[in-house]
Amino acid sequence: MRKPVYITDYNCVTPLGFDVSSNWNALLEGKSGVALHKIIENQEPFYVSMINSEKLEEEFNRFIDSAQNDNTNFTRLEKMFLLSLKPLVEKHQISGETAFILSTTKGNISSLKNQTALPESVFLSNLAQKIADFFGFKTKPIVVSNACVSGVMAIAIAKNMIQAGKYKDAFVVAGDEISEFVISGFNSFQAIGTEPCKPYDKNRNGINIGEATAAVFITGHCEERSEEALSNERFSFKVLGDSAINDANHISGPSRTGDGLFLSISNAMTEAQVSAEQIDFISAHGTATIYNDEMEAIAFNRMELQNVPLNSMKGYYGHCLGASGLLESIISMESALNNILIPSKNFEETGTSQPLNIIKENESAEIKYILKTASGFGGCNAAIVLEKC
Secondary structure (H helix, E strand, O other): OOOOOEEEEEEEEEOOEOOHHHHHHHHHOOOOOEEEEOOOOOOOOEEEEOOOHHHHHHHHHHHHHHHOOOOOOOOHHHHHHHHHHHHHHHHOOOOOOEEEEEEOOOOOHHHHOOOOOOOHHHOHHHHHHHHHHHHOOOOOOEEEOOHHHHHHHHHHHHHHHHHOOOOOEEEEEEEEOOOHHHHHHHHHOOOEOOOOOOOOEOOOOOEOEEOEEEEEEEEOOHHHOOHHHHHOOOOOEEEEEEEEEEOOOEOOEOOOOOHHHHHHHHHHHHHHOOOOOOOOEEEOOOOOOHHHHHHHHHHHHHOOOOOOEEEOOHHHHOEOHHHHHHHHHHHHHHHHHHOEEOOOOOOOOEOOOOOOEEOOOOEEOOOOEEEEEEEEHHHEEEEEEEEEO
16 A cells, blocks of 8 residues: 655635635635736736736745845746745755656746747746755756646646655645736637636636646655644645546547546546545536536536535636646635635536536535546546545
């Protein structure tokens, strides 16, 4: 039997707050970061979930001053990454057996605009190394860039590498920012919603893009933690199972039959040795596009999970690309710690051919086993099962 692996700390930077507690309080109040913003010159504003740049600068300047470092050479996205990681690195020691994993889909792609020469950190490997060097990581950074499943896969990769004995523990950080490139790309697919998104709703008409960074600390050596380390932890979640399946359906979407997602969930639950009846909550992908939400409903029903309480966080955060899976995993763990299910925002009437138990209001619930799923471009699908310890 492989050694268990635990998530013991996390943090996030989003339009709803610059730490987990402020995000959680905003979610309890039903607040959303989605609003109209003008992203592309000569085009109408889009509904997106965007971090206030002035507040980001204030927070980052405060951080840099305390770190006695120069902030002139960091992009906006890099500042978001550093702020997410900061409280975790302050509490958990970095050693020669610590992995650093960065999840992103587009990284510093905004740096390409109006550039005559490529900035070094536009390459994802250089971006990861820049963040790793700032905090003094000793191992070579690992980059996970697999479309919208990247955040969930980053957790799975950390788990499997720790269990294989490659590393003792890992810091995982995920993030993407809103850019003209991303907005233009999704708009070319006619996937951008004309209003705040409505996952699984009959009247859904597309996604809202969002931006965020999120970070977790994962360890496989809980029994070796010092008293000081234990005192810094208020929780632990065991990563019981994971799986990633590519159904090779289409360049911009998973199979409409839900085959890839179904297999991902099935494999993850088999490894976790958890049945459908034991799953207490599903944090789903739920992009509010016609085909994604329908495909998920099919897959969940094939797994006999249609009665399990389910939500999508996209109505609060938009679709944060490479950050979405990690951010939503953090919020699902916070739900379990507080024994509260957060509603799937903007959902009113079922719009899928098969039933789902969509959460409609804040609910008290005992949550032990969590299923987190994600799907994305290229036909990629991923799932993890988490257990509250």
